[in-house]
Amino acid sequence: MHIKPIRLRNLILPSNVAMAPMAGYTCYPLRMLCQKLGAGICFTEMVSANALKYNDQANRRLLLTTPKERIKAVQLLEGDPGIVERAACGELLSEFDIIDLNMGCPVPNVFKSGQGSALLSDMPRAAALIRACRRSGKIVTVKFRIGLKEDEPVAAEFARMCEQAGADMISIHGRSRSMMYDGAPYYDQIQLAKASVSIPVLANGGICNCKDADKMMERTGADGVMIGRYALENPYIFAQLTGRPVREDRYALLKEQEELALRHYDEPFALSYLRSIASYLMKKRKGTKAYKQKMYQCGSLKELDLIFRAAFAEEVSL
Ligand SMILES: Cc1cc2nc3c(=O)[nH]c(=O)nc-3n(C[C@H](O)[C@H](O)[C@H](O)COP(=O)(O)O)c2cc1C
Known part of the structure; x- marks a missing residue:
């Protein structure tokens, strides 16, 4: 795919490859990793705007950023x-330049409370949310699905609503709410949405290698791609797409993640975070099941390191 920067008002995303927001994963250390490997933008996981009033430790973790995070x-x-x-x-x-509004989350509790994908069937309220967010003066982006059901798509109409209400960019997950996370994305729906607006469009869903990214760009005409689960399995996809040189093997990346996690979080949280990302990083490898079991039984970072070394043995150069 053609790699290019994307301008959002006064801000330039260095590449048109995005890391998707993912609850439980896209915290600060992972976003820094993806940034280093070439991702042009990485979003925090979804944060309940209402829960911000509690200003508790969980929120502080979710909202952690530093000046080293460029976007x-x-x-x-x-x-x-x-x-x-x-x-x-x-x-x-106050430290965030961009606010992304989640209008795609399919989870039943979220849907029932009129949030996430429920907004796909309430465009006036979705527009009011975008306008309300714009009053902060920040850049506003919206992430949504092609519709509640794939045989009742609303992607193009929703995209136009987003642009008219003042969104600066949209990311479209090419699946419907009822598809959850499975099935091929509906390229034609993303393409129709892209053709309906002049703001940048990121296309998301089912990208598992560089060829899939090319296909997504060709079939949709989108300005860039957004990658979710596969980027957890293979974060090098960002380097492969953008041509960024990388020296670190998976074990080295994990050690970097450990250092960042320990610098910013307490040890129990760091341990649980490292287990989660290591589980994805070791997917489809020999002995993964046993390593995962061991990871979830171990109680210290020292023990975890031994498991990482064994799991990524062929890559450990120490
Ligand atoms: C574990 C998990 C957590 C997710 N959390 C979020 C989230 O917080 N916000 C959001 O907009 N989408 C979330 N998503 C959806 C992804 O951003 C993405 O749209 C979806 O996984 C499709 O992309 P993929 O096929 O490349 O994985 C999540 C998906 C998964 C699997």
Whole structure:
């Protein structure tokens, strides 16, 4: 695919390859890894705008960023424009340049409370949320699915609504809510949406290698791609797409992640985070099941390191 920067008002994303927001994964250390490997933008996982009022440790972890993160993008989940505006204008998000609104989450509890993918069938409220967010003066992006059901797509109409309400960029997950995370993306729906707007469009869903990224770009005409699960399995995909040179093997990447996690989080959280990302990194390898079991039984970083060394033995150069 053709790699190019994307301009969002006064901000330039260095590449048109994005790391998708992923709950439980895209915290600060992982975003720094993806940035280093070539991702042009990495979003925090979804953060409940309403829960920001608690200003607790969980929120502080989710909102952690530093000046080393070049593009700071936080994703909010909320269905009430007043709450979104308060969050967007508030002190807690002051370091973030970009607010992404989640309008795609398919989870039943989220849907029932009128948030996430429920907004696909309530465009006036979705537009009010975008306008409310814009009042913060920040760059606003929206991530949504092609519709609630694949035989009732709304992608193009929703994309136009986003642009008219003031969104600076949209990311489209080419699956419907009812498809959850399975099945081929509907390229034609992303293509129709892209053709309906002049703001940048990122296309997401089912990209598992560079060829898939090429196919996504060709079939949709999108400005860039967004990669989710496969980037957890193979974060080198960002380097492969952008041509960025990388020297570190998987074990070295994990050690870097450990260092960052320990610098910013307490040890129990660091341990649980490292287990999660290592589980993805060792997918489809010999003995993965046993290593995973051991990881979830071990209680210290020292023990975890021994498992990493064994699991990534062929890559450990020490
Ligand atoms: C474990 C997990 C957590 C996710 N969390 C979020 C989230 O917080 N916000 C969001 O917009 N999408 C979330 N998603 C959806 C992804 O961003 C992405 O749209 C989806 O996985 C499709 O891309 P893929 O086929 O490349 O994985 C999540 C997906 C998974 C599997």
